[in-house]
Amino acid sequence: MMSASIPAAEVAATPPLAHDLPALAEAIVRWGRELGFQEIGIADTDLSADEQRLLDWLDAGRHGAMDYMARHGTRRSRPAALVTGTVRVISARLDYFPGDARDANEVLALPNHAYIARYALGRDYHKVLRAKLQALAERMRDAVGDFGYRVFTDSAPVMEVALAAKAGLGWRGKHTLLLTRERGSWFFLGEIYTDLPLPVTPARTNHCGTCTSCIDICPTGAIVAPYQLDARRCISYLTIEHPGAIPESLRPLIGNRVYGCDDCQLSCPWNRFAQPTAEPDFAVRHGLDNTELVKLFAWTNEEFDLRLQGSPIRRIGYERWLRNLAVGLGNAPSSAEVVAALEARADDPSLLVREHVAWALGRHRRYIDDAGSTGDGVISDEKQPTS
Ligand code: B12
Ligand code: SF4
Numbered sequence: 001m002m003s004a005s006i007p008a009a010e011v012a013a014t015p016p017l018a019h020d021l022p023a024l025a026e027a028i029v030r031w032g033r034e035l036g037f038q039e040i041g042i043a044d045t046d047l048s049a050d051e052q053r054l055l056d057w058l059d060a061g062r063h064g065a066m067d068y069m070a071r072h073g074t075r076r077s078r079p080a081a082l083v084t085g086t087v088r089v090i091s092a093r094l095d096y097f098p099g100d101a102r103d104a105n106e107v108l109a110l111p112n113h114a115y116i117a118r119y120a121l122g123r124d125y126h127k128v129l130r131a132k133l134q135a136l137a138e139r140m141r142d143a144v145g146d147f148g149y150r151v152f153t154d155s156a157p158v159m160e161v162a163l164a165a166k167a168g169l170g171w172r173g174k175h176t177l178l179l180t181r182e183r184g185s186w187f188f189l190g191e192i193y194t195d196l197p198l199p200v201t202p203a204r205t206n207h208c209g210t211c212t213s214c215i216d217i218c219p220t221g222a223i224v225a226p227y228q229l230d231a232r233r234c235i236s237y238l239t240i241e242h243p244g245a246i247p248e249s250l251r252p253l254i255g256n257r258v259y260g261c262d263d264c265q266l267s268c269p270w271n272r273f274a275q276p277t278a279e280p281d282f283a284v285r286h287g288l289d290n291t292e293l294v295k296l297f298a299w300t301n302e303e304f305d306l307r308l309q310g311s312p313i314r315r316i317g318y319e320r321w322l323r324n325l326a327v328g329l330g331n332a333p334s335s336a337e338v339v340a341a342l343e344a345r346a347d348d349p350s351l352l353v354r355e356h357v358a359w360a361l362g363r364h365r366r367y368i369d370d371a372g373s374t375g376d377g378v379i380s381d382e383k384q385p386t387s
């Protein structure tokens, strides 16, 4: 009856999938796979349970200096308040584990080497994911005509994990990340907010059981209770998001982790089933999986900018990079090379770097006193301890 009022020409011009939302949802999953996503799910926009937990987390100050987490209020937990008209969220999962990287546990066990989180060894994921999501949205437009949408990945006030959990892309682990039985947790999430009332996909059941491996392994005790993370203690926060001095009590616990941290994921039994990414952009660049701390600490600002072009690491800037490396060097075994590298930056123009270098040198004080330093950044050969 309703179509009787629509001019015949318009009916003929309306693409068929616009009238068949279940078929469109199936097509979206298929197109998503063709674009390289491992999985696509669809959720409604009711995040009321998560909203209260987000507010509690913010009230407790667990976001530390991440002001952007508090800035947008409930727009983060109410998709339609962020993009008017949103009724569904299409969630997408893209695996990033680089199969060509040196084994993570091996690097963590080498205190002279820098450990960089697996997600940051290749190119910045923001652009990669965004381009794929945009391509998916355009295929949808080709199929249904104009519709309301916006794509996001880690770039806006969006509760990505909560939405992906609703959309059935995995369950939230006790470390707070999303994971699956088939592929573990080494993946990024991205979304398309849309005004199309697509059918939703069911949520998955939780398979953490009695396991507490991620909580037990966390070097800084940042997972303060199952599903609750205090970012202020998390090494990922401290080395990436935190702008100032790293609290001294936490520095020794950071070990050689100079950008991000993966321990909670490395310890998770479900990550035994993870598959290496097929995404060429996430392949290791510049040997970042296997480089000594002193080599990275010697980079000039220009080398930092040049070598980390297109890498997510560049976003923390040279000063935080040196700060983090100084902590790593403070935790490394004492040696002439380590002390010389630190002494070479003892007068760094940045107060932040100088303070962390001084702390690191303090950690090698006994060695320096025993060995004797020329005071000009070189431990004299004759004063080095004999082994
Ligand atoms: C802020 C942030 C961080 C912060 C804080 C992390 C956090 N857990 O909140 C810091 C800098 C520490 C961080 C670190 C990392 N992050 Co981060 N981060 C984000 C960001 C921008 C927002 C997360 C957020 O909303 N936090 C707010 C708090 C309130 O949420 P929450 O801790 O997850 O708590 C929820 C539940 O745990 C729950 N809860 C509380 N109590 C209880 C009790 C029960 C019983 C239950 C069921 C639930 C529950 O309530 C909360 C609301 O749902 C998202 C992107 C996005 N826009 O969503 C990426 C994101 C979560 N990060 C990501 C990644 C990859 C990482 C790192 C692995 C990077 C690294 N290697 O260093 C680490 C992992 C650390 C960890 N264990 O979480 C990915 C995760 C992908 C995945 N598989 O889940 C995301 C989704 C980015 C992306 N687009 O892919 N991150
Ligand atoms: S990323 Fe590292 S510091 Fe943060 S919760 Fe996981 S194990 Fe702990």
Ligand code: SF4
Pocket (backbone or CB within 6 Å): 173, 174, 175, 179, 207, 208, 209, 211, 212, 213, 214, 215, 264, 267, 268, 269, 270
């Ligand atoms: S380590 Fe254990 S508790 Fe933590 S997310 Fe994995 S299965 Fe869940």
